[in-house]
Every structure is written in structure tokens, then in C-alpha cells.
Amino acid sequence: xxxxRTIAASLSELDAYLEEMGGCGxxxxxxxxxxxxxxxxxxxxxxxxxxxxxxxYAHNRFTRQVRDYLEGKSS
Numbered sequence: 001x002x003x004x005r006t007i008a009a010s011l012s013e014l015d016a017y018l019e020e021m022g023g024c025g026x027x028x029x030x031x032x033x034x035x036x037x038x039x040x041x042x043x044x045x046x047x048x049x050x051x052x053x054x055x056x057y058a059h060n061r062f063t064r065q066v067r068d069y070l071e072g073k074s075s
Contacts, residue, residue: 010065
């Protein structure tokens with residue numbers, strides 16, 4: 001059961017970080033898909049260097065946490 005909790009905690013951290021970042025408000029946003037009203041002109045997040053750096057940081061941190069956990073489990 002702790003396996004699921006450890007990975008779930010990492011996933012919750014990722015979700016919270018992306019939610020805090022926010023997205024561009026487009027229905028196809030790669031960061032956070034909006035609920036309710038939104039535009040359909042295409043995601044604008046990929047055009048922002050800072051947004052993409054933050055997005056990459058969040059995913060790299062998540063994958064590192066999961067990888068470290070799994071490597072620790074196999075030792």
C-alpha cells in the first residue's frame with residue numbers, strides 16, 4: 001500500500017504545481033485543461049519559454065521522484 005501512496009504523493013505534487021502555474025485557457029492546453037468556458041484557438045503555452053521551462057521542471061521532478069523510488073525498491 002505504501003507503493004501507491006508514494007507515487008500518488010508525487011503525482012499530487014505535480015498536479016498542484018501545474019494547477020498553480022495555470023494554463024493559457026485554451027481547450028487543448030498542454031498545461032491545464034480548463035473547465036467550463038474556454039477558447040479553441042490552440043494552446044499558446046508552448047510559445048512561452050518561461051512556461052515551458054516550468055512545465056519541464058515539474059515533469060523532470062516527478063519522473064526523478066518516481067525513478068528514485070523504483071530504484072530504491074529494486075535494491
